[in-house]
Amino acid sequence: MPGFITFIVIVVFIIWILSTCIKIVPQSNSFVVERLGAFQSAWSVGLHFKIPLIDRIARRVNLKEQIGDFAPQPVITKDNVTMRIDTVVFYQITDPKLFAYGVENPIMAIENLTATTLRNIIGDLELDQTLTSRETINTKMRASLDIATDPWGIKINRVELKNIMPPAEIQNAMEKQMKAERERREAVTRAEGEKKANITVAEGKKASVILEAEAEKQSAILRAEAEKEKMIREAEGEAEAILKVQQAKADGIRMIREAGADESVLKIKSLEAFEKAADGKATKIIIPSDIQGLAGLATAFKETINA
Numbered sequence: 254m255p256g257f258i259t260f261i262v263i264v265v266f267i268i269w270i271l272s273t274c275i276k277i278v279p280q281s282n283s284f285v286v287e288r289l290g291a292f293q294s295a296w297s298v299g300l301h302f303k304i305p306l307i308d309r310i311a312r313r314v315n316l317k318e319q320i321g322d323f324a325p326q327p328v329i330t331k332d333n334v335t336m337r338i339d340t341v342v343f344y345q346i347t348d349p350k351l352f353a354y355g356v357e358n359p360i361m362a363i364e365n366l367t368a369t370t371l372r373n374i375i376g377d378l379e380l381d382q383t384l385t386s387r388e389t390i391n392t393k394m395r396a397s398l399d400i401a402t403d404p405w406g407i408k409i410n411r412v413e414l415k416n417i418m419p420p421a422e423i424q425n426a427m428e429k430q431m432k433a434e435r436e437r438r439e440a441v442t443r444a445e446g447e448k449k450a451n452i453t454v455a456e457g458k459k460a461s462v463i464l465e466a467e468a469e470k471q472s473a474i475l476r477a478e479a480e481k482e483k484m485i486r487e488a489e490g491e492a493e494a495i496l497k498v499q500q501a502k503a504d505g506i507r508m509i510r511e512a513g514a515d516e517s518v519l520k521i522k523s524l525e526a527f528e529k530a531a532d533g534k535a536t537k538i539i540i541p542s543d544i545q546g547l548a549g550l551a552t553a554f555k556e557t558i559n560a
Contacts, residue, residue: 276301276310283349285312295349314349318410321360325418326368328375330383337418338375340367342398343411351406359405363398367412370397380419387414 277300278284284296288308295314303309325339342363346352356362374393375383383390391412399409419427 270305274303274305276303281316283314283316284310285314285349285353287311292350292354312349312353314346314352316346316349318343318345321363321367322415323364323367325416326371328372330375330378330380332379334380334423335420336380336383336423337416338371339415340371340394341413341415342367342409343413344402345408345410346406347408348406351404355405359402359407362405363402363407366398366401367394370394370401380423384417384419387417390414 276284276296278296278298280298282298284301286293286296286301286303286308288304292311293308321342321344323340323342325337327335327337329335344363352359371390371394374390374397378386378390391414394412395409398412402409
């Protein structure tokens, strides 16, 4: 019975040993394996077996992109302004072996390297350049850190300046400067608005005067055309009246001729025409000589009849 128990214990121990030798590497991970203290291999995703008591997993490495949010670091600008800047570094492990054996504490190494690189870059910039050149600083830091961390099996994907904190007195001065600049822009904008409004009003008045002058011009043209039309119609009426009078006279003479009147009758008619022409207003009338004799004959004839 004791021998059976011993057998059972040995079997359980063997099963436990074998179970510890079976390892499954999950996605986005890698296991660094050592054999008798020396690097053996870096296991990738899948099922793996190790030799009991000889192989051991020295390090489990996360291959996902990771974030290093480092505390604010004091830096001095080129114009001797001390400020504090905190950075965020996005990195990824590309070589598990170099990451495991390249540096003692990779995260601390990246943090210290980030602080020194930031001081070097900010030391070449003035305060205004530091505040307005975030993208340039990020690019320079990423390039420098990527080169420095390459022997550690780490790739720096991005570096971002999260906060730039100048001293309190500098912040107050900047706020006053920005307030003055905003007031200046407001004054300029208001002046530009008033200028445009005055120009618009002047242009409106100018257009109104032009329209009034144009209206007066059109009105005068219409009046002149109406007066001209009236004069033309009056002239046409007078011409038509004269034409009708002359036509009536011509018709009267024609009728006298058709009735067989002699030359004496025609001359008497001519005298009547002269009488009408005088109309009692003329003081002197010139009568042709041939009509004068006939006029005397007519007068004698009239006196004889009256006697």
